[in-house]
Every structure is written in C-alpha cells, then in structure tokens.
Amino acid sequence: MTVPRYWRNIGAYYRLEGIKCKNCGSLTFPPRNSCPKCHSKDVETVQLPRRGRIVSFSLLRSPPKGFEAYVPYYVVVVELENGVRVFGTLTDVFGEVKEGMEVEAVFRKISEDGEEGLIHYGTKFRPVARGC
Numbered sequence: 001m002t003v004p005r006y007w008r009n010i011g012a013y014y015r016l017e018g019i020k021c022k023n024c025g026s027l028t029f030p031p032r033n034s035c036p037k038c039h040s041k042d043v044e045t046v047q048l049p050r051r052g053r054i055v056s057f058s059l060l061r062s063p064p065k066g067f068e069a070y071v072p073y074y075v076v077v078v079e080l081e082n083g084v085r086v087f088g089t090l091t092d093v094f095g096e097v098k099e100g101m102e103v104e105a106v107f108r109k110i111s112e113d114g115e116e117g118l119i120h121y122g123t124k125f126r127p128v129a130r131g132c
Helices: 003-009 008-015
Strands: 015-019 043-047 051-060 071-080 085-089 102-112 119-127
Touching: 085 119
Parallel strands: none
Antiparallel strands: 015 043, 051 071, 051 102, 071 085, 102 119
8 A cells, every 4th residue: 555545544544434424324434535325425524433243254364465474363344333334353362253242443553564664553353351
C-alpha cells in the first residue's frame, strides 16, 4: 500500500470509522464516498462500536505475501454491536476460538515494509476477558 493511500484511510484503520448515509441511514465499513445501498453521496463519518461477536473465522497457515512472519493467525468476520460486519485479524488468543465469541477492537501493529520501512498499525480484535 502506498503511503498517501495509507494516510487517507487512517481513520478507518486507527479509529474504526465507517460512514452513515444521511439519506437511508445505513452504516458501512470501510468508509466510502457514497452509500452502497442507495448511492447517495450525502454521508457522514461515524465512530463504530469497538465490541462485537465473531460470525466466522479461519486459521491461516499459508498467508499472503508479506505476512509469512505472523503465521499461524486467525482472520475473523466480526459483527459489531450495531450490526456492521468487519473483517480483521484476531490477536491475544490463548484458548479456543469459536463463533459467537465476544471480541473487542484493539490497536496493534499490522505489518511493516522491510526492516527499515513504514510500520503499519491498525485495528485487530481480541477476545473479551471474562471475570477471574
């Protein structure tokens, strides 16, 4: 990803921002210039909830180029508290992963461009700790 594109998308990556259509009220992630449902360009940036539940997951052992150092890792589809579904990776996993597991968004290192390149940070999800 180029540096300008990365900086343009920093709100979505760092703050889990989406859009809300002022015409039909639908919520969308990642942010776009227009509503994917009604195609209205009258949209506003909104902060999405940081908690949700895992809808689907997969354990990756053969990652895409650039992510070989992180295997194995889980990719997840999370349905946030407001119903918006987001794709991400799971971190801080110390037990069984299952559908319906409650997770929360956290800020983590995603990748880096070589040893002296740009470090990419963003949102990952981790299981919500239950009482001791």
